[in-house]
Amino acid sequence: MQSANLPLPNAVLRFIQGALSMSDDQAGWVFTSYLAASAITLPIAQWLAGRHGLKVVYQAAIAIFVLGLLLTTLATTPLAFVGARIVQGAASGVLAPLSMGIALETLAPARRGKFGAVLTAIVLLGIASGPSIGGWVGEYYGWRSIFYISLPLSAFIFLVVNRLLQEKKAEKSPPFDFFGFGTFTLGMIGLQMLLDRGERLDWFASPEIWLEALACALGLYLFVVHVLTAKVHFVSKGLLKDRNFVLSTLIFFALGFVLLSTMALTSPMLDELLGFPPIMTGSLTIPRGVGLVGAFILMGRVREGLDHRAFVAAGVALVIYANWRMLGYSPLMDWRSVAVAGALQGAGLGVLMPSLGKVAFSTLDPKLRPEGTGFFNLTRVYGSTLGVAVVQLFFFNSTQAMHLALASHLTAYRAAAHSVTASMSLPALAGLNEMITGQAALIAIIDQFKILMWAMLLVSPLVIFLRKPVPTN
The missing domain is CATH 4.10.860 (DNA Excision Repair, Uvrb; Chain A)
Structure with missing residues (x-):
């Protein structure tokens, strides 16, 4: 629920913008506000639970999450909507680590070892399925209804936790930097x-x-x-002394940079520029999710003795290749091009994430693993929020530059253009300008896919410097 709500508005972003008079640059805040708020509260979740009690903090986070959901449905201005997303994100940053903590305590010790991979697969499934759920519900019931989906689920979780979870509070207040x-x-x-x-x-x-x-x-x-x-x-020096952990964290940051930025670019391209209906826009995220979760599950069956550095290299290469395929997007393409590129990128991410985690922690002191896990995941969140902000920024600059370049050819000195534009009415000229803007925006989006490809290319040489994993007890 927490991960699906992040990209949930993706497929219906055009309707949200229209209803709230939201400009294109403000649309990026729909994602960055949620991510940034989540990144702030995520590191202090365990401290809050230790000081005030796990059950109390968890139920409070669910209540705040529901408040954020309701505020999004009541929003009438861009500022109110972004504020509601901040409330949602702040609560989600607490829910994510505490959910894992509750699950690990509930499971039998023999089953805890593999649960981290299961939880990661669930989170990825939420991120991958969010746009398709939002697109389907928004198509038939309106964009505000997509936020009502989580209300009954939140109420059920709250009641179950209230009835079955035993309160747990640290004997003394845990230290925090x-x-x-x-x-x-x-x-x-x-x-x-x-x-x-x-x-x-x-x-x-x-x-x-x-x-x-x-x-x-x-x-x-x-x-x-x-x-x-x-x-x-806040960050132990021991983490910074482990080469594999540091290099893997940098690659994980780049992975986060690509993970959500691709979704933030693809859905508006399909919806606003190519005219796909929301349900189709959302459905085209499914191949990416299938590739991601499928590859992730297959990686769970890989023999422990194998060197996972080879899988890290393969995952990076597959993500780069998928982004290279996205450079061939055009107004004439059909859904197959998007589905294939998405499935390849998803498969690359599904191979890269688990193998990168194993390489990162294989040489790390076991005492540092809990802290390392939190910091490792935090870098992905910050990579995602900064990635969305960067591609949105360059997208608007590129759109303006390409619009100027394309419109510069429609001058009186070009006979063909002059003969057409001279006799056009103002509405027709506005339509021509809209067409040029659409062409410029599509070129700008393709340029952003190039930035994402370069982000992975820049960190790809780091794979060479990873040490052979030596599992520690």
């Missing part, structure tokens, strides 16, 4: 706001952008100094 967490969060949120708001406010011509840039620089500077000088901090 609030200074390190605060400075890191300040830096990342400053960067997020800088990317999201820069284009709208004409970058450094605006005092707000200067303030956000200073917050980003100050936060990250203080965090780095804190990590290098303090004995106890």
